[in-house]
């Protein structure tokens with residue numbers, strides 16, 4: 077039989093308790109796995125953000141917001157800035173944008189953006205966020221260059237009375253003559269653009285934009301030269317300061333250079349918070365297991381005091397008694413771990429998604445949401461997950477049972493002699 | 497003492513006392529006992545409740561240490577054994593029979609009897625054969641696979657005696673082994689212990705004068721002291737070689 081087998085057989089002595097304890101240990105295991113997967117997702121998230129957010133610098137005309145029709149803010153970057161920037165080492169990509177404002181029902185305004193069909197559709201004042209999700213119609217294609225087509229934000233579309241099912245047929249009239257306290261009129265003819273796509277950013281101002289091919293923008297507003305914003309993509313986050321320095325030297329006299337410091341800080345603090353939260357959650361889960369094991373072992377040792385005394389009286393060594401109870405504890409936590417894994421496989425994605433949203437929701441600007449959602453929580457059984465479960469099960473069993481085992485070892489064989 | 501006599505002694509108590517502290521005063525459960533017990537035969541320890549019978553038995557079985565004096569069992573000073581030596585002593589030299597049987601509830605009769613042999617390093621096949629033989633000898637051949645709760649009290653105690661002798665110890669200790677049994681089952685247990693005592697020394701604590709009469713020697717104890725009683729001397733036993 078051996079003390080290990082004896083310990084395993086002891087598990088089955090009280091089946092109701094076995095199920096209860098497995099659940100009591102399984103639930104913290106589930107929690108631990110959820111925290112682990114959130115941490116894992118956060119890790120991947122940070123990588124994505126580091127690649128896509130922290131490496132983008134923004135250039136604007138010196139002292140100007142760079143909107144072609146904004147009162148006092150209409151100075152643009154000279155057209156040759158693009159060539160100068162592209163010549164700088166470590167610059168992976170430079171994407172020019174043109175921006176105009178258009179008044180809608182007071183007191184709001186919307187933003188018209190001209191860009192190359194393949195460029196990332198960034199949202200005004202939230203330049204970090206990447207392409208918003210297309211919810212109807214299609215995205216730009218190379219052949220859209222110079223065509224009178226546009227992709228509209230759902231907020232703007234709602235104002236214009238364009239429903240998602242109209243996309244492809246609906247048109248929108250651009251009238252550059254319209255004014256607003258912050259917008260001056262431009263003496264240009266109106267133009268009808270066909271709406272080929274509709275997007276949603278999950279962010280109210282982000283949804284008030286209209287994207288069109290940059291050549292179309294130039295011909296509507298009569299801007300032959302100049303760039304509103306130039307997004308400069310650096311090949312690596314470490315090279316951002318160097319590139320910023322080179323940019324300063326090359327175009328500093330005409331451009332304001334916005335280094336993505338705030339984005340980096342935001343990402344760092346967010347991921348730090350999530351990491352802290354998941355670590356605290358993980359530690360709590362393990363602590364819960366330890367507590368459950370602690371009380372179960374204490375209960376078992378009390379219940380079996382006479383039996384432990386008898387085992388000693390008939391020749392069990394202290395090591396044997398330790399082995400028996402440790403086996404029982406490890407088997408219990410492993411069973412709980414298996415149950416936690418099963419639970420996690422079953423409902424992990426749903427619950428963890430919720431937990432994820434809840435845990436970082438307060439720290440997360442809404443325009444990040446699509447990005448976060450694009451990274452599904454991974455509830456697959458990887459080798460590292462399995463290793464984590466086994467390691468934690470053994471750890472919790474050893475720590476949780478230490479006191480109980482010590483009590484058992486300390487018991488005198490005289491316990492066997494006591495009657496009731 | 498000549499050498500033969502020393503070799504024949506299995507238990508020797510030299511001025512053994514055991515005191516307990518009860519608040520400010522100390523109670524002498526056992527006081528200055530001198531006792532020798534020979535190899536083989538059944539010894540009954542009798543006396544009123546609280547007289548120190550169990551305390552005496554526990555010290556002989558190395559379950560408890562004397563406050564003063566020395567306990568020698570099979571030539572070993574048991575009160576000076578290390579924890580490892582104590583474990584070996586329990587495996588090889590002494591077997592216990594309890595008033596409450598104390599079988600391991602989730603093991604079968606056969607497994608219960610095999611357990612001390614396993615502790616003692618007997619191979620799986622050998623201990624299974626030996627356990628089966630023992631149980632058959634004790635008229636339990638039809639109960640090998642039964643768990644304790646499926647056995648009667650008398651049957652449980654017979655399994656417990658089989659377990660106590662599994663490693664063929666020189667000494668078997670029993671504290672009121674019939675205390676939880678009816679007189680009929682008690683009678684069977686005593687006959688069994690008597691049979692066991694042909695090959696080894698059996699020391700039984702009992703309240704029953706009737707059962708004490710079956711013993712080869714009766715030790716009377718009162719207030720922690722040995723007292724002379726009827727049948728307290730060494731009886732010549734036929735099995736002594």
Ligand SMILES: Nc1ncnc2c1ncn2[C@@H]1O[C@H](COP(=O)(O)OP(=O)(O)OP(=O)(O)O)[C@@H](O)[C@H]1O
Pocket residue numbers: 516517523524525543544545546547548549550551552
């Ligand atoms: N652990 C202990 N602590 C304090 N006193 C004890 C302890 N064990 C025994 N005693 C005392 O020692 C004395 C002898 O006890 P013991 O159990 O040996 O008696 P006994 O002859 O076996 O009695 P019984 O026939 O009732 O079993 C009693 O007065 C008892 O109260």
Ligand SMILES: [Mg+2]
Pocket residue numbers: 549550551671
């Ligand atoms: Mg007693």
